[in-house]
Amino acid sequence: MQRANKWALLPFVAFIVLFIGIGIISGDFTAMPLNVAVLIACMIAFLMNRQEKLATKVEIFTKGAGNSNVMLMVVIFVLAGAFSSVAKGMGAVDSTVNLGLDFVPPSLLLVGLFIIGCFISVSMGTSMGTVVALAPIGVGIAESTDIPMALAMATVVGGAMFGDNLSIISDTTIAAVRTQGTNMRDKFKVNFFIVLPAAILTCVILYWLTAGSSADAVEVAKYSFVEVLPYLIVLIVALAGLNVMLVLVIGIVLSGIIGFMNGSYTFLTFIKAVSDGVIGMEDIALIAILISGLVALIEHHGGLAYLLEVVSKRVKKKKGAELGIASLVSVVDIATVNNTIAILMAGPLAKTIADKYEVDPRKSASLLDIFASFWQGLLPYSPQLLAAASIAGISTVGMWQVYSIYPLLMGVMAIIAILMGYPALKNKKKTSHK
Structure with a gap:
């Protein structure tokens, strides 16, 4: 890493200003495509330091963009997209929702809605998919x-953010794990112990808020437990330590077999579902590649050294380093309103801070994911809140001001975990990159 240079951060600043500026001017924070914003930032990075040959910059960029961690991340993104698409296409999402509703008594409708959201989001690995699937049920x-x-x-969004933060096929988990050099299973365990109290408290609060509510019967459509099996099996074998790529392949094949059995798929429609899932992940995969190349250039020009220098002035111990990591990813997520992008951008510096102050990579990966998800479930202009509000025909402000229970508790529990050094982690001699 070269000597500290604050001007090397200009491409990153331009990216943030461009994204927020167009969002404020247009009133739509989705108006500026993230891939275009990242491309512009990359162009600015290439134009900097004119004394250096363009060929040298290209080599640095391509090495950063194409390193083994990034390529593995891209492959996992693609497989996760294929599994999510195939499972949904054969009826897994609908069966999971209706199975949950069938077992939820009327007095626990909202608690049940939150728990169902948690399971679906852990299974699907996508908060947006969970919101779209569950919001109509919440309206009903x-x-x-x-x-x-x-x-x-807000309960739907809370359940969606639970799994977005934890799921082994979530793009945020994949990004956090790959940037911090740990594995899915270990990150899941540490993360789960931090957020579980928040989920339990959310259930208690939801019950308290709705205990006296009058309820009519909620109609439950037909479901098949067999259609839920791919989600359960993928979760079990992933936590058992099987390589995540093999886990996802198993999920795709099993979902396809069930789809053939229940008539959801022919061979051609199955292939189409796989293709749709892959295509759905192409954008985030490309953005991950571009951001990795951009970060390599910023690091080469001294930008990361400058950030580390600034953070180090305020950080003296491990707890300070963990708070620094949390603050770093929080700032980026507030600016970009995309937790995956926030983790990809903050990840390399977070790794440097974690190594310097001996923060366990399982903890740094968890903190990156938790605080990115915390803001994503809280900001009134986040896609998750906007989608839920749009389906219900309400404003996101009402959800944000009063009812964002789980995201708030998740952030509170993460801060407590930092201050208390929880969970206590034993040193691992070697971390497996699964």
């Missing part, structure tokens, strides 16, 4: 009871 519950619509929608 609110309309058939005296539960506020904003509370029902």
